[in-house]
Amino acid sequence: MLPTRFTPNILVTGTPGCGKTSTCELLQRHLKNSQYYNISDFAQEKKCYDGYDEARKSHIVDEDKLLDELEPLLREGGAIIDWHVNDVFPERLIDLVVVLRCDNSILYDRLSQRKYHEAKIQENLDAEIMGVVSQDAFDSYAQEIVVELQSDSTGDLEQNVDRVVAWTESWLKQHPKGVTNELEGGSEEEDEEDDEDGEAQISENASESE
Numbered sequence: 001m002l003p004t005r006f007t008p009n010i011l012v013t014g015t016p017g018c019g020k021t022s023t024c025e026l027l028q029r030h031l032k033n034s035q036y037y038n039i040s041d042f043a044q045e046k047k048c049y050d051g052y053d054e055a056r057k058s059h060i061v062d063e064d065k066l067l068d069e070l071e072p073l074l075r076e077g078g079a080i081i082d083w084h085v086n087d088v089f090p091e092r093l094i095d096l097v098v099v100l101r102c103d104n105s106i107l108y109d110r111l112s113q114r115k116y117h118e119a120k121i122q123e124n125l126d127a128e129i130m131g132v133v134s135q136d137a138f139d140s141y142a143q144e145i146v147v148e149l150q151s152d153s154t155g156d157l158e159q160n161v162d163r164v165v166a167w168t169e170s171w172l173k174q175h176p177k178g179v180t181n182e183l184e185g186g187s188e189e190e191d192e193e194d195d196e197d198g199e200a201q202i203s204e205n206a207s208e209s210e
């Protein structure tokens with residue numbers, strides 16, 4: 001059981017089509033020693049399924065099994081997690097939650113290009129308008145570790161990655177001794193560095209945190 005993680009775990013979430021995979025793949029190229037987990041692929045690879053949803057034409061993920069597989073990896077730190085569901089990961093093992101947002105007409109075009117049927121497109125557009133994923137993130141994690149970033153253009157994509165890279169560098173400086181991997185129920189003590197510095201805040205512009 002690893003007691004400490006020395007690099008942060010970053011969850012990238014958002015409505016399907018918002019750009020999670022594009023962002024995570026670019027981020028992984030910029031962050032040394034990071035591991036990218038696309039949870040849809042991970043669940044398939046580890047067979048973390050609990051049936052098949054005919055209406056949605058997709059497997060139902062067994063979240064308990066998923067966490068059994070993922071938690072030891074999160075304890076190592078440096079995870080970049082990509083999933084539209086965000087409220088299943090243990091808060092004690094997540095250091096930053098990035099919620100990608102997308103303009104609805106742009107999202108419509110992206111989902112149409114995937115040949116999604118109209119009802120599925122509409123369901124996702126409604127979810128994006130209502131901010132469903134964002135609300136889940138703010139309900140599930142401390143407000144100060146959740147950040148919403150717009151992902152409409154390639155310029156946004158690059159800027160978002162720069163900001164998360166800058167945030168990570170700042171986190172590493174603030175936690176030279178790493179962060180204690182709390183046990184379920186939070187029975188282990190917080191790392192001293194945490195108490196002194198609090199959470200690393202993501203800045204409006206990447207350069208601000210340097």
Ligand SMILES: Nc1ncnc2c1ncn2[C@@H]1O[C@H](COP(=O)(O)OP(=O)(O)OP(=O)(O)O)[C@@H](O)[C@H]1O
Pocket residue numbers: 014015016017018019020021022023084110151152153154155156157
């Ligand atoms: N910021 C962006 N600017 C321009 N195009 C983008 C941007 N982000 C994503 N795209 C494009 O939108 C499409 C969907 O992106 P991507 O697969 O990264 O989304 P996703 O959120 O991971 O979707 P899913 O949840 O279904 O896996 C891709 O064709 C990608 O190239």
